[in-house]
Amino acid sequence: MEQTHELAPTHICTKDRQDHIVDWALDMELHSMLQFTPCDLWQVLQHRSLWVVGDSQSADTWVAMICFMREFWNLTITDRPGNADVEALQFLKEATSAAPTVSLEQVKCAELTAGGGTGRICHMRVNEVEAELALGMALLQHLSRGTQPIVVSNWGLWQHRAHIFGAGLQQLLLMLNTGQYPFWIWKDTPPQHFQWRNGEFYPAGHQAPFQCYPHNTTLQPDKTLVAKPGYEAILTGLWRNTMPYGILHPHIPYVNTWNLTSMLWDFHRDNYGHGHECSHFCHPGAPQVWIYHIYEKIKAFAPADVVLPERFHPSGHMSHRRQQESDAD
Numbered sequence: 001m002e003q004t005h006e007l008a009p010t011h012i013c014t015k016d017r018q019d020h021i022v023d024w025a026l027d028m029e030l031h032s033m034l035q036f037t038p039c040d041l042w043q044v045l046q047h048r049s050l051w052v053v054g055d056s057q058s059a060d061t062w063v064a065m066i067c068f069m070r071e072f073w074n075l076t077i078t079d080r081p082g083n084a085d086v087e088a089l090q091f092l093k094e095a096t097s098a099a100p101t102v103s104l105e106q107v108k109c110a111e112l113t114a115g116g117g118t119g120r121i122c123h124m125r126v127n128e129v130e131a132e133l134a135l136g137m138a139l140l141q142h143l144s145r146g147t148q149p150i151v152v153s154n155w156g157l158w159q160h161r162a163h164i165f166g167a168g169l170q171q172l173l174l175m176l177n178t179g180q181y182p183f184w185i186w187k188d189t190p191p192q193h194f195q196w197r198n199g200e201f202y203p204a205g206h207q208a209p210f211q212c213y214p215h216n217t218t219l220q221p222d223k224t225l226v227a228k229p230g231y232e233a234i235l236t237g238l239w240r241n242t243m244p245y246g247i248l249h250p251h252i253p254y255v256n257t258w259n260l261t262s263m264l265w266d267f268h269r270d271n272y273g274h275g276h277e278c279s280h281f282c283h284p285g286a287p288q289v290w291i292y293h294i295y296e297k298i299k300a301f302a303p304a305d306v307v308l309p310e311r312f313h314p315s316g317h318m319s320h321r322r323q324q325e326s327d328a329d
Helices: 015-027 039-046 056-068 085-098 129-143 164-178 231-238 240-250 258-262 285-299 320-328
Strands: 049-054 104-114 119-125 151-152 184-187 215-217 225-227 268-270 276-281
Touching: 039 056, 039 285, 049 056, 049 129, 056 085, 056 119, 056 151, 056 276, 056 285, 129 164, 164 240, 184 285, 215 258, 225 231, 258 285
Parallel strands: 049 119, 049 151, 151 184
Antiparallel strands: 104 119, 215 225, 268 276
Protein backbone atom coordinates (compact mmCIF):
# COMPACT_ATOMS: atom_id res chain seq x y z
CA MET A 1 0.00 0.00 0.00
CA GLU A 2 1.24 3.47 -0.85
CA GLN A 3 0.33 6.76 0.77
CA THR A 4 1.55 10.32 0.89
CA HIS A 5 2.88 11.90 4.06
CA GLU A 6 2.17 15.42 5.25
CA LEU A 7 2.96 17.08 8.54
CA ALA A 8 -0.02 18.17 10.60
CA PRO A 9 -0.19 21.99 10.61
CA THR A 10 0.27 22.02 14.39
CA HIS A 11 3.54 20.07 13.94
CA ILE A 12 5.15 22.87 11.90
CA CYS A 13 7.02 25.59 13.75
CA THR A 14 5.73 29.11 13.34
CA LYS A 15 7.72 31.41 11.08
CA ASP A 16 9.32 33.19 14.04
CA ARG A 17 10.39 29.84 15.52
CA GLN A 18 11.86 28.78 12.19
CA ASP A 19 13.89 31.98 12.05
CA HIS A 20 14.89 31.56 15.68
CA ILE A 21 16.27 28.03 15.23
CA VAL A 22 18.69 29.36 12.59
CA ASP A 23 19.71 32.31 14.77
CA TRP A 24 20.18 29.95 17.71
CA ALA A 25 22.40 27.62 15.66
CA LEU A 26 24.48 30.58 14.51
CA ASP A 27 24.82 31.88 18.05
CA MET A 28 25.95 28.43 19.19
CA GLU A 29 28.43 28.29 16.28
CA LEU A 30 26.89 25.07 14.95
CA HIS A 31 28.34 25.80 11.53
CA SER A 32 28.81 22.17 10.45
CA MET A 33 25.17 21.44 11.19
CA LEU A 34 24.02 24.48 9.20
CA GLN A 35 26.13 23.32 6.25
CA PHE A 36 24.74 19.77 6.38
CA THR A 37 22.88 18.92 3.14
CA PRO A 38 20.72 16.04 1.87
CA CYS A 39 23.59 15.11 -0.45
CA ASP A 40 25.75 14.40 2.59
CA LEU A 41 23.23 11.93 4.00
CA TRP A 42 22.64 10.48 0.53
CA GLN A 43 26.29 9.48 0.32
CA VAL A 44 25.92 7.04 3.21
CA LEU A 45 22.35 5.87 2.53
CA GLN A 46 21.99 5.54 -1.25
CA HIS A 47 22.33 1.74 -1.13
CA ARG A 48 21.34 1.09 2.48
CA SER A 49 18.27 0.80 4.63
CA LEU A 50 18.10 3.12 7.61
CA TRP A 51 15.61 1.94 10.23
CA VAL A 52 14.45 4.43 12.85
CA VAL A 53 13.00 2.22 15.58
CA GLY A 54 11.10 3.47 18.60
CA ASP A 55 8.23 5.58 19.92
CA SER A 56 6.72 8.87 18.75
CA GLN A 57 10.03 10.70 19.27
CA SER A 58 11.65 8.24 16.87
CA ALA A 59 8.74 8.82 14.50
CA ASP A 60 9.58 12.52 14.59
CA THR A 61 13.19 11.66 13.77
CA TRP A 62 12.00 9.62 10.78
CA VAL A 63 9.73 12.44 9.59
CA ALA A 64 12.60 14.92 9.86
CA MET A 65 14.78 12.60 7.78
CA ILE A 66 12.32 11.97 4.97
CA CYS A 67 11.47 15.68 4.75
CA PHE A 68 15.17 16.49 4.64
CA MET A 69 15.67 13.90 1.87
CA ARG A 70 12.56 14.84 -0.14
CA GLU A 71 14.56 15.35 -3.36
CA PHE A 72 15.70 11.72 -3.30
CA TRP A 73 12.36 9.88 -3.16
CA ASN A 74 8.97 10.10 -4.87
CA LEU A 75 7.07 11.45 -1.82
CA THR A 76 5.09 8.21 -1.54
CA ILE A 77 5.24 6.16 1.66
CA THR A 78 5.04 2.38 1.45
CA ASP A 79 3.74 0.24 4.29
CA ARG A 80 6.25 -2.45 3.44
CA PRO A 81 10.02 -2.15 2.99
CA GLY A 82 10.28 -3.43 -0.58
CA ASN A 83 9.44 -6.69 -2.33
CA ALA A 84 12.66 -8.32 -1.16
CA ASP A 85 11.37 -8.28 2.42
CA VAL A 86 8.13 -10.20 1.89
CA GLU A 87 9.49 -13.08 3.97
CA ALA A 88 10.21 -10.74 6.86
CA LEU A 89 6.75 -9.20 6.70
CA GLN A 90 5.15 -12.64 6.67
CA PHE A 91 7.18 -13.44 9.77
CA LEU A 92 5.90 -10.26 11.41
CA LYS A 93 2.29 -11.16 10.60
CA GLU A 94 2.67 -14.65 12.06
CA ALA A 95 4.56 -13.41 15.13
CA THR A 96 2.02 -10.74 16.04
CA SER A 97 -0.80 -13.27 15.63
CA ALA A 98 0.97 -15.64 18.01
CA ALA A 99 1.67 -12.90 20.58
CA PRO A 100 -1.31 -10.51 20.45
CA THR A 101 -0.31 -8.72 23.67
CA VAL A 102 2.91 -7.54 22.05
CA SER A 103 2.70 -5.53 18.85
CA LEU A 104 4.66 -3.39 16.46
CA GLU A 105 2.28 -0.61 15.52
CA GLN A 106 3.69 0.55 12.20
CA VAL A 107 6.28 -0.32 9.61
CA LYS A 108 6.62 2.21 6.77
CA CYS A 109 9.34 3.31 4.38
CA ALA A 110 10.40 6.03 1.98
CA GLU A 111 12.31 4.49 -0.94
CA LEU A 112 15.39 6.51 -1.99
CA THR A 113 15.16 5.73 -5.70
CA ALA A 114 16.58 8.96 -7.14
CA GLY A 115 19.83 8.63 -9.08
CA GLY A 116 19.58 4.85 -9.18
CA GLY A 117 19.64 4.54 -5.42
CA THR A 118 18.37 1.43 -3.69
CA GLY A 119 18.29 2.80 -0.16
CA ARG A 120 15.30 3.48 2.04
CA ILE A 121 14.47 5.27 5.27
CA CYS A 122 12.03 3.27 7.37
CA HIS A 123 10.28 3.65 10.68
CA MET A 124 9.24 0.80 12.96
CA ARG A 125 6.98 2.04 15.75
CA VAL A 126 7.86 0.37 19.05
CA ASN A 127 6.80 1.81 22.40
CA GLU A 128 7.87 -0.89 24.82
CA VAL A 129 11.13 -2.74 25.30
CA GLU A 130 9.22 -6.04 25.43
CA ALA A 131 7.88 -5.48 21.91
CA GLU A 132 11.29 -4.64 20.52
CA LEU A 133 12.93 -7.73 22.01
CA ALA A 134 10.07 -10.09 21.19
CA LEU A 135 9.27 -9.03 17.64
CA GLY A 136 11.28 -6.06 16.44
CA MET A 137 14.65 -7.71 16.81
CA ALA A 138 13.46 -10.82 15.00
CA LEU A 139 12.04 -8.74 12.15
CA LEU A 140 15.24 -6.71 11.87
CA GLN A 141 17.23 -9.94 11.80
CA HIS A 142 15.23 -11.00 8.72
CA LEU A 143 15.70 -7.58 7.13
CA SER A 144 19.47 -7.66 7.56
CA ARG A 145 19.95 -10.59 5.20
CA GLY A 146 21.98 -9.60 2.17
CA THR A 147 21.81 -5.87 2.91
CA GLN A 148 23.68 -3.27 4.94
CA PRO A 149 20.95 -1.88 7.19
CA ILE A 150 21.53 0.64 9.94
CA VAL A 151 19.23 0.91 12.95
CA VAL A 152 18.78 4.03 15.05
CA SER A 153 16.70 3.23 18.11
CA ASN A 154 15.20 4.76 21.23
CA TRP A 155 12.05 4.03 23.19
CA GLY A 156 12.96 5.72 26.46
CA LEU A 157 9.97 7.93 27.26
CA TRP A 158 7.62 4.97 27.56
CA GLN A 159 9.79 3.35 30.21
CA HIS A 160 8.56 3.84 33.76
CA ARG A 161 10.17 0.88 35.54
CA ALA A 162 13.94 1.19 35.66
CA HIS A 163 14.61 -2.49 36.40
CA ILE A 164 12.64 -3.62 33.31
CA PHE A 165 14.28 -1.01 31.10
CA GLY A 166 17.74 -2.00 32.33
CA ALA A 167 17.10 -5.71 31.85
CA GLY A 168 15.82 -5.03 28.35
CA LEU A 169 18.92 -3.03 27.44
CA GLN A 170 21.16 -5.81 28.74
CA GLN A 171 19.23 -8.32 26.64
CA LEU A 172 19.48 -6.03 23.61
CA LEU A 173 23.26 -5.89 23.97
CA LEU A 174 23.51 -9.67 24.29
CA MET A 175 21.48 -10.10 21.11
CA LEU A 176 23.59 -7.57 19.21
CA ASN A 177 26.76 -9.35 20.25
CA THR A 178 25.64 -12.46 18.36
CA GLY A 179 26.46 -10.66 15.12
CA GLN A 180 23.07 -11.56 13.63
CA TYR A 181 21.56 -8.08 13.64
CA PRO A 182 22.07 -4.83 11.71
CA PHE A 183 24.56 -2.12 12.58
CA TRP A 184 23.03 -0.48 15.64
CA ILE A 185 23.04 3.09 16.98
CA TRP A 186 21.29 4.24 20.13
CA LYS A 187 19.91 7.78 20.24
CA ASP A 188 19.34 9.42 23.62
CA THR A 189 15.87 10.17 25.03
CA PRO A 190 14.96 13.83 24.40
CA PRO A 191 14.35 16.18 27.33
CA GLN A 192 10.89 17.38 28.26
CA HIS A 193 10.01 20.88 29.47
CA PHE A 194 6.92 20.53 31.64
CA GLN A 195 6.39 22.65 34.72
CA TRP A 196 7.47 19.93 37.11
CA ARG A 197 10.94 19.20 38.39
CA ASN A 198 13.51 18.51 35.67
CA GLY A 199 10.78 19.08 33.06
CA GLU A 200 9.39 15.57 33.35
CA PHE A 201 5.69 14.82 32.90
CA TYR A 202 3.54 13.58 35.77
CA PRO A 203 0.30 12.42 34.14
CA ALA A 204 -2.03 11.97 37.11
CA GLY A 205 -4.87 14.47 36.72
CA HIS A 206 -3.09 16.65 34.15
CA GLN A 207 -4.14 17.29 30.56
CA ALA A 208 -3.04 19.55 27.71
CA PRO A 209 -2.60 22.38 27.02
CA PHE A 210 0.58 22.94 29.00
CA GLN A 211 2.95 25.85 29.41
CA CYS A 212 6.57 24.82 28.73
CA TYR A 213 9.47 26.10 30.79
CA PRO A 214 13.27 26.21 30.34
CA HIS A 215 15.45 23.93 32.40
CA ASN A 216 17.46 25.53 35.17
CA THR A 217 20.61 25.18 33.09
CA THR A 218 22.89 27.24 30.86
CA LEU A 219 24.60 25.91 27.73
CA GLN A 220 28.30 26.76 27.64
CA PRO A 221 30.34 27.54 24.48
CA ASP A 222 31.81 24.03 24.63
CA LYS A 223 28.21 22.62 24.57
CA THR A 224 28.28 21.44 28.17
CA LEU A 225 25.52 22.37 30.62
CA VAL A 226 25.81 24.19 33.92
CA ALA A 227 22.88 23.75 36.32
CA LYS A 228 21.56 25.88 39.12
CA PRO A 229 22.07 24.34 42.60
CA GLY A 230 19.60 21.54 43.19
CA TYR A 231 19.11 20.77 39.49
CA GLU A 232 22.33 18.88 38.82
CA ALA A 233 20.40 15.74 37.78
CA ILE A 234 19.51 17.46 34.49
CA LEU A 235 23.19 17.42 33.54
CA THR A 236 23.12 13.62 33.32
CA GLY A 237 20.09 13.40 31.04
CA LEU A 238 18.11 11.77 33.87
CA TRP A 239 17.72 8.03 34.39
CA ARG A 240 16.27 7.23 30.96
CA ASN A 241 19.63 8.29 29.55
CA THR A 242 22.12 7.39 32.26
CA MET A 243 20.95 3.76 32.14
CA PRO A 244 21.34 3.13 28.38
CA TYR A 245 24.52 5.21 28.31
CA GLY A 246 26.09 3.06 31.00
CA ILE A 247 24.98 -0.21 29.39
CA LEU A 248 25.28 0.49 25.66
CA HIS A 249 27.74 3.34 25.16
CA PRO A 250 30.93 1.31 25.67
CA HIS A 251 29.81 -1.08 22.92
CA ILE A 252 27.76 0.71 20.23
CA PRO A 253 27.62 4.27 18.85
CA TYR A 254 25.55 6.56 21.06
CA VAL A 255 23.98 9.80 19.80
CA ASN A 256 23.90 12.40 22.57
CA THR A 257 21.75 15.45 21.78
CA TRP A 258 20.45 16.15 25.31
CA ASN A 259 22.42 19.34 25.94
CA LEU A 260 21.43 21.05 22.70
CA THR A 261 17.80 19.91 22.87
CA SER A 262 17.57 21.04 26.48
CA MET A 263 17.79 24.63 25.24
CA LEU A 264 14.86 24.26 22.80
CA TRP A 265 12.14 24.50 25.44
CA ASP A 266 10.07 26.91 23.33
CA PHE A 267 9.96 24.60 20.28
CA HIS A 268 7.25 22.24 21.51
CA ARG A 269 3.93 21.84 19.76
CA ASP A 270 0.24 21.04 19.87
CA ASN A 271 0.21 17.30 19.27
CA TYR A 272 -2.67 16.30 16.96
CA GLY A 273 -5.04 18.93 18.30
CA HIS A 274 -4.90 17.80 21.94
CA GLY A 275 -3.38 21.09 23.07
CA HIS A 276 0.14 22.38 23.44
CA GLU A 277 2.43 19.98 25.29
CA CYS A 278 6.09 19.83 26.26
CA SER A 279 7.38 16.45 25.01
CA HIS A 280 7.19 16.62 21.21
CA PHE A 281 8.90 19.29 19.13
CA CYS A 282 7.79 21.21 16.07
CA HIS A 283 9.54 21.04 12.69
CA PRO A 284 12.06 22.36 11.81
CA GLY A 285 13.56 22.32 15.27
CA ALA A 286 14.96 19.69 17.58
CA PRO A 287 14.37 16.70 15.21
CA GLN A 288 16.52 18.41 12.59
CA VAL A 289 19.29 18.80 15.18
CA TRP A 290 18.99 15.07 15.89
CA ILE A 291 19.35 13.90 12.29
CA TYR A 292 22.58 15.82 11.85
CA HIS A 293 24.12 14.10 14.88
CA ILE A 294 22.83 10.72 13.67
CA TYR A 295 24.53 11.39 10.34
CA GLU A 296 27.77 12.19 12.16
CA LYS A 297 27.66 8.77 13.87
CA ILE A 298 26.88 6.94 10.63
CA LYS A 299 29.71 8.74 8.85
CA ALA A 300 32.16 7.99 11.64
CA PHE A 301 31.29 4.34 12.24
CA ALA A 302 29.72 3.11 8.99
CA PRO A 303 30.91 5.21 6.03
CA ALA A 304 29.68 4.13 2.62
CA ASP A 305 32.99 2.63 1.47
CA VAL A 306 33.42 0.41 4.52
CA VAL A 307 32.03 -3.09 4.96
CA LEU A 308 29.87 -3.22 8.06
CA PRO A 309 31.30 -5.20 10.98
CA GLU A 310 30.41 -8.86 11.32
CA ARG A 311 29.85 -8.56 15.05
CA PHE A 312 29.82 -6.00 17.81
CA HIS A 313 33.17 -5.68 19.56
CA PRO A 314 33.52 -4.47 23.16
CA SER A 315 35.73 -1.65 21.90
CA GLY A 316 32.93 -0.37 19.65
CA HIS A 317 31.91 -0.83 16.01
CA MET A 318 34.79 -1.34 13.62
CA SER A 319 34.93 -3.19 10.33
CA HIS A 320 37.81 -5.47 9.44
CA ARG A 321 39.12 -2.90 6.94
CA ARG A 322 39.01 -0.08 9.47
CA GLN A 323 40.63 -2.33 12.06
CA GLN A 324 43.47 -3.06 9.66
CA GLU A 325 43.90 0.64 8.89
CA SER A 326 43.94 1.40 12.60
CA ASP A 327 46.53 -1.30 13.23
CA ALA A 328 48.67 0.03 10.41
CA ASP A 329 48.65 3.47 11.99
